[in-house]
Amino acid sequence: MEEKFDVIIVGGGIAGCVAGYLLAKNGLEVLLIERGSAIGVKNTSGGRIYAHSIEPIFENFAQIAPIERAITSERLSFMTDKTNTTINYTSELSQNKNELSYSVLRVKFDAWLGKMAEEAGVNIINGIRVDDLITKDAKICGVKSGDDEMFSDVVILADGANSTLCQKYGLGYTLNPHTCAVGVKEIIELGEDRVNDIFNVNENEGVAWLFAGGVSDRKMGGGFLYTNKSSISLGVVFGLHSTPNTNVPQLLENFKSHPAIKPLIKNGKTTEYSAHIVPEGGLGAIKKISDKGVVVVGDSAGFCLNVGYSVRGMDLAVKSAELAVKAIINAKQRGDFNDLSEYDRLLKDSFVLKDLTLYKNLPHFLQNERIFNEYPEMINGIFRDLFTINGASVPLKNKVLARLKSVGYLNLAKDLFTGVKSI
Numbered sequence: 001m002e003e004k005f006d007v008i009i010v011g012g013g014i015a016g017c018v019a020g021y022l023l024a025k026n027g028l029e030v031l032l033i034e035r036g037s038a039i040g041v042k043n044t045s046g047g048r049i050y051a052h053s054i055e056p057i058f059e060n061f062a063q064i065a066p067i068e069r070a071i072t073s074e075r076l077s078f079m080t081d082k083t084n085t086t087i088n089y090t091s092e093l094s095q096n097k098n099e100l101s102y103s104v105l106r107v108k109f110d111a112w113l114g115k116m117a118e119e120a121g122v123n124i125i126n127g128i129r130v131d132d133l134i135t136k137d138a139k140i141c142g143v144k145s146g147d148d149e150m151f152s153d154v155v156i157l158a159d160g161a162n163s164t165l166c167q168k169y170g171l172g173y174t175l176n177p178h179t180c181a182v183g184v185k186e187i188i189e190l191g192e193d194r195v196n197d198i199f200n201v202n203e204n205e206g207v208a209w210l211f212a213g214g215v216s217d218r219k220m221g222g223g224f225l226y227t228n229k230s231s232i233s234l235g236v237v238f239g240l241h242s243t244p245n246t247n248v249p250q251l252l253e254n255f256k257s258h259p260a261i262k263p264l265i266k267n268g269k270t271t272e273y274s275a276h277i278v279p280e281g282g283l284g285a286i287k288k289i290s291d292k293g294v295v296v297v298g299d300s301a302g303f304c305l306n307v308g309y310s311v312r313g314m315d316l317a318v319k320s321a322e323l324a325v326k327a328i329i330n331a332k333q334r335g336d337f338n339d340l341s342e343y344d345r346l347l348k349d350s351f352v353l354k355d356l357t358l359y360k361n362l363p364h365f366l367q368n369e370r371i372f373n374e375y376p377e378m379i380n381g382i383f384r385d386l387f388t389i390n391g392a393s394v395p396l397k398n399k400v401l402a403r404l405k406s407v408g409y410l411n412l413a414k415d416l417f418t419g420v421k422s423i
């Protein structure tokens, strides 16, 4: 007789592991299939997780999970090829655990989540790729891997941004060059003391630093730097459609050799290099997220939000997994897995779809190349004028106006108006 599970989960990233953990805790029989040789080895993030969605699931999670540092310093930089202007905001750790955020290394963090899921009772198979879904009477009822077939009441697609299964079944995210960015990242080992010294942070406290401008070849995109315990995560993300001929590794090399970055990584040793798609198309790129016998969670559903000063996908992955589990448990009680639309309703009431709705016009706004080109030039130009004393007596306001004029008053007004409207 064929073995049947309550739920099969495709993908052991954050969304898949959290879904598995919660289902098993509720007594369901779960199989999680991950194509990587171990949980976490295939996964990439810039590296900052916002605690608000994971804290209610794993209370005091920062004490039990392998987090790197609590973020206490936020930096935002506007770069040209040679200059850089940085805003630096530092704070004390909030007393509200839901307001904290942490740098994480996915290899360690996802492995921990996988262990939590396994200890809760999830059956995990690594090193196997799900090739297709099985359907019967228009309902999804299992998965295929090579010649093997495995059956379940529900399949959760948690297979990430590049989900071939979603594409085949018209589910999840609309994947095309206009809705995707690509991210490349290195982990550079510096030593714990050096990280503390260079970034001026206390032990266990860290920096989240985002960059706009020259870093993405002046096209849609940006750079990021997160401090880990003894290393940094340094990378670039850029829109696929805006840079079709870009040499991706070269962009990262250019970033690393920028005068604002080079001294930071001097004598550092690259210990990991990875690249990954980021589903940045926003609300408009999300298709169907539930159907008969199937729900889509995390990146495969397109639940990712880049608002320029923050990149979020992990907290959305956690919440969508939690809500999918709720809908599946209720469906099991009703004995009807054909209708999983409760998941859609729960999402609509949660921050996941509320935030994606709030920023629904942002992907379009961010296609404006002035944001990555003229504005960083303008900002750096203003600061150059402000701090350059050379004996020429030109009123500062004239210098500033000249910089604004270089972008064009009409452009400034237009971009300000559309920018404000899209947030």
Ligand SMILES: Cc1cc2nc3c(=O)[nH]c(=O)nc-3n(C[C@H](O)[C@H](O)[C@H](O)COP(=O)(O)OP(=O)(O)OC[C@H]3O[C@@H](n4cnc5c(N)ncnc54)[C@H](O)[C@@H]3O)c2cc1C
Residues within 6 Å of the ligand: 010, 011, 012, 013, 014, 015, 016, 033, 034, 035, 036, 040, 042, 043, 044, 045, 046, 047, 048, 049, 050, 128, 129, 130, 131, 158, 159, 160, 161, 163, 182, 183, 184, 185, 235, 236, 237, 275, 276, 277, 278, 297, 298, 299, 300, 303, 304, 311, 312, 313, 314, 315, 317
């Ligand atoms: C460069 C970069 C920087 C980012 N920075 C941040 C950040 O700082 N903060 C933040 O919150 N988010 C960030 N994100 C987004 C975040 O990484 C994702 O939103 C998050 O990883 C989504 O989790 P997930 O579980 O949905 O998918 P994933 O983590 O991609 O997991 C999917 C899993 O499915 C497996 N899989 C895929 N296909 C199959 C198959 N057919 N069979 C079996 N297994 C399969 C994969 O191996 C993988 O383990 C960043 C992303 C990138 C690329």
